[in-house]
Amino acid sequence: MVKKNEKELVVGLDIGTSKVVAIVGEINDNGEIEIIGVGSNPSVGLKRGAVVNIESTVQSIKKATKDAEIMAKCEIHSTFTGIAGSHIRSLNSHGIVAIQNKEVSYADIERVIDAAKAVAIPADQKLLHIIPQEYVVDNQEGIKEPIGMSGVRLESRVHMVSGSVSAAQNIIKCVRKCGLSVGNIILEQLASSHVVLTEDEKELGVCLVDIGGGTTDIAVFTEGSIRHTANIPIAGDQVTNDIAVAIRTPTKAAEEIKLRHGCALMNMANPGESIEVPSVNEKPSRNITKIDLAEVIEARYEELFRLVKIELRKSGFDEFIPAGIVLTGGGSKVSGAIDLGEAVFQMPVRLGTPKKIAGLSQVVNNPIYSTGVGLLLYGYEQKISGRSNDSLVKDAYSGIWVRMRNWFHNNF
Ligand SMILES: Nc1ncnc2c1ncn2[C@@H]1O[C@H](COP(=O)(O)OP(=O)(O)OP(=O)(O)O)[C@@H](O)[C@H]1O
Ligand SMILES: [Mg+2]
Incomplete structure (x- = not known):
């Protein structure tokens, strides 16, 4: 501060x-x-x-x-x-304790979170977050704030995140x-x-996909709580690299071309427009069409979205996110990303800003x-x-x- x-x-x-x-x-x-x-x-x-x-x-x-x-x-x-x-790992855990004085107190919550925390974390990992999802008092599920509630048995469900020390x-x-x-x-x-998703989306079920330069980070929320986090090692840098290789141009030029002319959907690219592309050696620059460029970008974004879809299916939450997908991070800015996302995910996709x-x-x-x-x-x-x-x-x-x-x- x-x-x-x-x-x-x-x-x-x-x-x-x-x-x-x-x-x-x-x-x-x-x-x-x-x-x-x-x-x-x-x-x-x-x-x-x-x-x-x-x-x-x-x-x-x-x-x-x-x-x-x-x-x-x-x-x-x-x-x-x-x-x-x-290196980030995440898992859902739960703990159970007896409520000490028939009414849930801070101390009971402390103990039930400790109980949920008692899972083996490798020595080279540090616990970063333990986020309560909900509490169960006796058989009453879905409680967000249990303090003061009467009962004999308190259960916590938490999402734990650890990372390399x-x-x-x-x-x-x-x-x-x-x-x-x-x-x-x-x-x-x-x-x-925290700043991109609305409370309604989190309540209904939603998946945030933050496409950065080096990684694409995922967070799934249902019933107002975080349920799953994961990351995929494909993001904007790979797209730039693909462009550099496919059109044989230096990486710096490929990045500039992506930012200025990139489109993640071939159907949206103007077939009549061409772009001047510098060559890697002393050779004169060449021209490529915007469709050629979009073909390269679409292929990588489609792969990325398919990997996100596989991750969602593996996590078991693919059926529980009716609010769909929210794309954010620099990689979400390329034109056509939302339309391509809707085609791949077969669910609503929107752009998320803070x-x-x-x-x-x-x-x-x-x-x-x-x-x-x-x-x-x-x-x-x-x-x-x-x-x-x-x-x-x-x-x-x-x-x-x-x-x-x-x-x-x-x-x-
Ligand atoms: N208009 C745009 N069109 C296409 N890609 C874009 C655009 N603007 C930014 N990017 C890409 O977004 C990526 C950078 O995004 P961001 O700034 O979110 O990454 P980062 O947070 O630094 O990386 P990471 O989160 O992976 O560590 C770069 O690959 C860049 O090329
Ligand atoms: Mg980032």
């Missing part, structure tokens, strides 16, 4: 494979957050979501935070940071080397879904910033409700704390 004119500020730091972005939010008198600064810098020290070069990552973080500081006219000291990559340490090391502290490390798709927050429109209307905004908001909400990865069990108290805070806001 940082201070500016006595106003509290909060910072989300998304260390992505394509870019590092720092987003500064200011908390107004009503407790709402407004985005007042953003700094973004290309990232070269990550591969598939994980840090592989400390020094380059440090440089990118320094530049991004500096730019955000200049824009927000503040000094950044602490950040909420994301974590992603193929060294991957988490590398992120913390990079941030600390920039002279900043890490307020919390948050799973990236958990952060983006919501629930005011401020700079370049940030709040752009799917590239979903994770950064989500880190800021999710991290802040966890902090004020007394939850953090250091005190995971306090997740269970969230409802009470949020209600207490709102009561204070409304009454004083």
Whole structure:
């Protein structure tokens, strides 16, 4: 947290494979957050979501935070940071305890979450999140806030997320080397879904698909709770690489061509239009049609969507997401992605941008910033409700704390 004119500020730091972005939010008198600064810098020290070069990552973080500081006219000291990559594991677990004094108390919740946590996690993995989905008191299912309820037997159902200890340490090391502290490390798709998905979608059943540069991160919600998280090691970088190989052009040129002329649906590309493509060697540049380009892009996006579909089927949630798919992340910006998605998934698909927050429109209307905004908001909400990865069990108290805070806001 940082201070500016006595106003509290909060910072989300998304260390992505394509870019590092720092987003500064200011908390107004009503407790709402407004985005007042953003700094973004290309990232070269990550591969598939994980840090592989400390020094380059440090440089990118320094530049991004500096730019955000200049824009927000503040000094950044602490950040909420994301974590992603193929090392992330997630599972659903449950615990059962006897209610001690016939009425569910904080202590009972603490014990029942501990019971759910008691599953073997490999020594090289660190528990990142334990998110309560619901409680069961005696045989009454679907309880979100059990405190005060009468009964003899309390059961918790939770979603647990763990990640490689060294991957988490590398992120913390990079941030600390920039002279900043890490307020919390948050799973990236958990952060983006927090600001992109509506409560109705989560209640009905929905799948968030965050297509980044190095990885595509998935989060499934049903009945208001997170049920499944996964990641697929195919994203925008592969699309760029395919273009470079298929039309024999340098990667940098392929990326520019994708951003300017890319389309993920051949049917939508204009057959009459052609694009000038630089060659890899001294040879003169050539022309290709937009249809040729779309053919390459469509093939990779179709593969990616099919892999997401397979992941959904494997998880058993493919039949439970009537609200469909929400695409976000930079890769979701290519034209035709929504239509191609609807054809592959055979369900509604929409583009997700950061919501629930005011401020700079370049940030709040752009799917590239979903994770950064989500880190800021999710991290802040966890902090004020007394939850953090250091005190995971306090997740269970969230409802009470949020209600207490709102009561204070409304009454004083
Ligand atoms: N308009 C666009 N059309 C097509 N692709 C785009 C567009 N804008 C951005 N991208 C692609 O999105 C990707 C970057 O997305 P994003 O910024 O969400 O990634 P990241 O968060 O840095 O990576 P990751 O989440 O995988 O670590 C790049 O591959 C980029 O080419
Ligand atoms: Mg990302």
